[in-house]
Amino acid sequence: MKQGAHSPDLHTHLLNALRNGELTPGQRLPTERSFADQFGISRGAVQRVLQDLEEKGLILRKVGSGTFVSDRLDSAVETFDHGVDITRGNLAEHVEARAAFEPWVVATAARYANSEHKQELRARLERVANPEDWLDYKEGVYQFFRLLYEITENSFLLHIFDLIIKAREDVRYGGERPKTRVSLVIRNNMVRSLEAIAEPIEQNNPEKAEAASREFLDKMILSVNT
């Protein structure tokens, strides 16, 4: 819990009650106004707490009828306790998740890439090969893969990808921006890997593209675990 955040009394009280099973799924909670009275806080403060719990799937609020304990309380509590916020999460899980769906994305991109896509893919590969600095390099790699997600035209997967990238950046540098150059060895290694993915896409060869994607992600998993 953050400091000075969201009326901690009511928040922890509700959270404990939900975890202990004092509140059962579907059960109706007291009204916002009565919570405000009970805890000696304003209705606005109560609302912020309830809004937070609703976003986390623990409760449900219905205009005109009341606030209720979520039907799927167990699962919600579990993901809550896991601290899964989709904007957080640990690196290993994110890489693993990419390993789960990115080969499909790459294969699909290889299937549907047109000449315009291919040209753009080349351009983005160029940027990775000759980046201005470390940040530009990272962004370039991200843009390379993002294009593949765009080609699939599945905005849901694209969004998930963006979330993963965003989460990682938040972790890595909290505002400072390292202007270091990128090691030539690392860069060439990356370019080779991306090239191996780009080439079968240019030839509209889904099988080869998928294999190259798997190989790339296997390397990433290795580097994460060391």
Add this chain to the structure above:
Amino acid sequence: MKQGAHSPDLHTHLLNALRNGELTPGQRLPTERSFADQFGISRGAVQRVLQDLEEKGLILRKVGSGTFVSDRLDSAVETFDHGVDITRGNLAEHVEARAAFEPWVVATAARYANSEHKQELRARLERVANPEDWLDYKEGVYQFFRLLYEITENSFLLHIFDLIIKAREDVRYGGERPKTRVSLVIRNNMVRSLEAIAEPIEQNNPEKAEAASREFLDKMILSVNT
């Protein structure tokens, strides 16, 4: 935009400015207090608008220093315009997303399932075979797959799966709960499909499990497109 929601004047004004490129990445916005004066609304209302835009990645707020246009404005605007809210979305994209990563999940589950997992999987399959009503049937199918995600111990993917399911339920019944029975044909069909997935998992055979998962999802994709 919802009705009566979040001071639409300021909201659309900022959105247009961000889209038109009047505001450039990194640029500093006016203060909350000055927005409140300009638009003749309270500071609280301004904050709710800014909070909304920040959650969507369009702007950044820093205590003590100000509000700024996001560095990755282009991508944020794009996903925003896509209307991607992760809690909404269209059915086809969600099914497609599952097709992208669920085979990996099933294969991984087959790799690591222990006897306890297998027993639980049987139990959940039983529920699908003999549901109390339509709702119980749906929940049973969901629980079957959810267990597979749990076995992988990747809370990120589990969370994504939960989000997809939650989105679908919100769409399907907006509060009413159909108590209809489940057609015997449909039910048996589903049980056969799940059986085909469960069996290779019990034998710890990832390849067969993955193939069964693909087959199941192919059917789902077909049924969505008809």
Add this chain to the structure above:
DNA sequence: AAGTGGTCTAGACCACCGA
């Protein structure tokens, strides 16, 4: 008609940042 959550207001204090 009465009660509920959704939103807004005007004002206040705080922790934090930059000069």
Add this chain to the structure above:
DNA sequence: CGGTGGTCTAGACCACTTT
């Protein structure tokens, strides 16, 4: 130090649901 966003307050009106 003054300015900024973060939070809270007490009160109000609204649209909606339930009785």
